[in-house]
Amino acid sequence: MTNDANKWFWVWLSGLGLFILAASTGVLMRFGIIMGFPYGLQYTNVRHAHSHLMYFGWVTPALMGLILTWLPRVTERPLSPQHQKQFRIVLIIIFILSVAAYSAFMLYGYRPASVGDLSLPISTILASFNMLAWYGFIFVYWRATKGLERKRPLSLRLWDAGLAFMVLASLGAWGVAVTVIFNMRDPVLSAALTHLFLDTFSEGWFVLTLLGLAYAVTPQAATHPWASKSENLLIMGMPVVFLLTVPVTSLPPFVRLIASIGGLMVGIGLWGNIVILWRASSSAWRFPLVFLALKATTGLIITIPTLAIWAERSLLRVSYLHWLLLGFVSGGLIVVAEITWEKTRVPARRWFNITVVILILTLIPLTPLWPPALSGMWPRQAAAVATLGPVIVMIIMFAKGLIASRQP
Numbered sequence: 001m002t003n004d005a006n007k008w009f010w011v012w013l014s015g016l017g018l019f020i021l022a023a024s025t026g027v028l029m030r031f032g033i034i035m036g037f038p039y040g041l042q043y044t045n046v047r048h049a050h051s052h053l054m055y056f057g058w059v060t061p062a063l064m065g066l067i068l069t070w071l072p073r074v075t076e077r078p079l080s081p082q083h084q085k086q087f088r089i090v091l092i093i094i095f096i097l098s099v100a101a102y103s104a105f106m107l108y109g110y111r112p113a114s115v116g117d118l119s120l121p122i123s124t125i126l127a128s129f130n131m132l133a134w135y136g137f138i139f140v141y142w143r144a145t146k147g148l149e150r151k152r153p154l155s156l157r158l159w160d161a162g163l164a165f166m167v168l169a170s171l172g173a174w175g176v177a178v179t180v181i182f183n184m185r186d187p188v189l190s191a192a193l194t195h196l197f198l199d200t201f202s203e204g205w206f207v208l209t210l211l212g213l214a215y216a217v218t219p220q221a222a223t224h225p226w227a228s229k230s231e232n233l234l235i236m237g238m239p240v241v242f243l244l245t246v247p248v249t250s251l252p253p254f255v256r257l258i259a260s261i262g263g264l265m266v267g268i269g270l271w272g273n274i275v276i277l278w279r280a281s282s283s284a285w286r287f288p289l290v291f292l293a294l295k296a297t298t299g300l301i302i303t304i305p306t307l308a309i310w311a312e313r314s315l316l317r318v319s320y321l322h323w324l325l326l327g328f329v330s331g332g333l334i335v336v337a338e339i340t341w342e343k344t345r346v347p348a349r350r351w352f353n354i355t356v357v358i359l360i361l362t363l364i365p366l367t368p369l370w371p372p373a374l375s376g377m378w379p380r381q382a383a384a385v386a387t388l389g390p391v392i393v394m395i396i397m398f399a400k401g402l403i404a405s406r407q408p
Contacts, residue, residue, distance in 0.1 A: 165204025291327025355389025
């Protein structure tokens, strides 16, 4: 582990701390469904707080910290002290705003809160400031990588694309705010803007950036002849793939056709990367790549409208998000972190994998796919108990990482 890598370990530890908080909120949500919520908390607000902190407080800064760790190796030039200072400031702001917005979502959700004589949507305001901090990171990143236009390796190009899709996703969030301000009550427009934000953020920023990290730690994979072709398919299809999650009956047939073409490109591009990385990378990547394969296959299936309608009725959205965010993204982040800082600082990867599989399996009985004759209260109880697993493992990972970081 180099000194440059050690500089950004605090970002990883801070992200783990917020993962623990977000996952604990998931525990509260699952047990609250069974036993009721304490202190007047509401299910919808708890759910928003849980997902917000997972997106903004865990995955986003963890990806940023790992980008900064590997950027000098990928570009073959160190980060200047000025850029390092600017990145640190931006990341601290992101962490602070993530926790502040999380607290506001827990208490108020998207409802306005009374501040003196004013009624302000505090959670939305704080989340908006968070997005402005992302723009700050992108600006410093652009300055730090300027001058590499003619020799940008695959991992750097994927980071570029991931950050570009972060900006595109944020436009969806700004659009939702505009519709609220001007009282534009078009359910199709509102759904499209919401999915532009949520799906472009997760599919574009999360997936592309993590793939870039996978190629950074496995540079020999980038020489595969499929690598650039898969990259092109992903970037061409990604701008419209969010439309696949808008209800099929809400879209004109021509728009749905465009969405299906984009989804086909993204699905094939993802499978190209899966094959490349499966062959070239270590066995540690098998776990996240299996979930990426599940996610890619699901994306290909819903390009067919009839099957997309079946998926909507089967309520597979929650399972899909856990495949993506826990299985591939969180699992992949832990693999990259383990390679970057070694097992002494990032332990318990296999235990995390086991608890994630158990949690995801307990979500199946909560869908209409499960036979009604086998239902009852036990599926909710099992899902609630299973949420404890990742929390316990991450607490151990955080504690051991903190101890190891203090050793000379």
